Amino acid sequence: MRIEASPEFFHHVISTPTNWVEMNPACIGVEHTRQGRVLTGRPAETGDLVTQYVLVGSSDTVTTSHWEVTASHPGREFAISDRAAGAHVAWNLTENGGATEAVRESSAGSDVDQYALDAARGLAERRWRELGSVIARDRGTGALSDYYTETNEQVVGDGETRGAHTAMRVHVHPEAAPPLHVHTREDEAWIVLSGAVRFWFGGRTIDTCETIDVEAGAYAFGPRFVPHTFRTLADSSEVIITNTPGKVEGYFLSIGAGDSRDDAAHQDLFNRYGLVVFTDQLPPQ
Structure with missing residues (x-):
């Protein structure tokens, strides 16, 4: 069966036990463990154990099956076995023209295999479409927005x-x-x-922060909850600033143009986007 998604992506879909509930209407839950540790929303690897809880027919009776992952090779194969029940399932995946050719074999028989293929294909193709497209954007081709006295160019947007x-x-x-x-x-x-930038990290005041100077070509990372700020050491420095996740983009787009910075006027935006701003702690000029 041909599936409009990459083999690696399709492998991720079928090897993540929490997806089994969506692919099988009789399945009401799973428990995925690795060396005794419970995992949620993670692809299963060789040696992992998965307990599956399944309703029997239209009754309220729940049966359990205990699967061991016997093969998990991204983009190639995924296999599980319930040795106590003498059951097995194996998926073989190959790339074909940018899509996946998937073959499923199991001890349950061809009708069940076809149903499982159809269900997995539907789930994978929906999720694949939701991923969006690859984005490559040259300098000067992104949307522009005013932010106080600066003009920012959107390299990639939260909605993309x-x-x-x-x-x-x-x-x-x-x-x-x-x-x-x-x-x-x-x-x-x-x-x-381009240029050079000084960063302040880690303190609640400028004086208690660690200071780091970097030049063109440098990368700096500031985790959430860590106080920080920065200032160019040149007349102007070109910097790409990224935020993960991207919802805070709305804050930058909401500010608009101004003759100078006026952070104290935007406490409502700080609250909306989870920002804590120490407006009296400005980098020294």
Whole structure:
């Protein structure tokens, strides 16, 4: 059977036990364990154990089956065995013209195999379509937005990544440095393309922060909940700023143009996007 998704993606769908509930209407739950540790929403690897809870017909009787994963090779095969019941299931996957050719064999018989193929194909193709497209965007081709005295270019948008990520290109000037602040919902990272940038990390005041200077080509990462700020050491530095996940993009788009920074006027936006801003803690000029 041909499935419009990559073999690696389809393998992820069929090897993640929590998907089995969606692919089999009689299945009401699973428990996936690895070396005694319970996992949720993770692909199963060789040696993992999966307990499946299944309703019998239209009754309220629940049966359990205990599967051991005997083969899990992304993009190639996935196999499970219930040795006590003498049952086995094996999926073989090959790439064909950008799609997956999937063959399923089991001790249950061809009718069940075909039903399982149809159910897995439907789930995989829905999820595959939801992923969106690959994005490659040259400098100067993204949407522009005003942010106080700066103009930012959207490299990739929150809506293009299903909320996973947002990135913008900025040309930062010394007077536009943000006050020390904390993101409570997203991680932030910076790629310095030109100029030089000083970062302050880790303290509740500028004086108690660690200071790090970087030049063009540098990458810096600031985890959520860690106070930080930055300022260009050159007249202007070009920086790509990324946030993961990407909902905080709405904050930057909401500010608009201004003659100077006025962070104290935007406490409502800080609350909405989970930002804690120490407006009196500005990087020294």
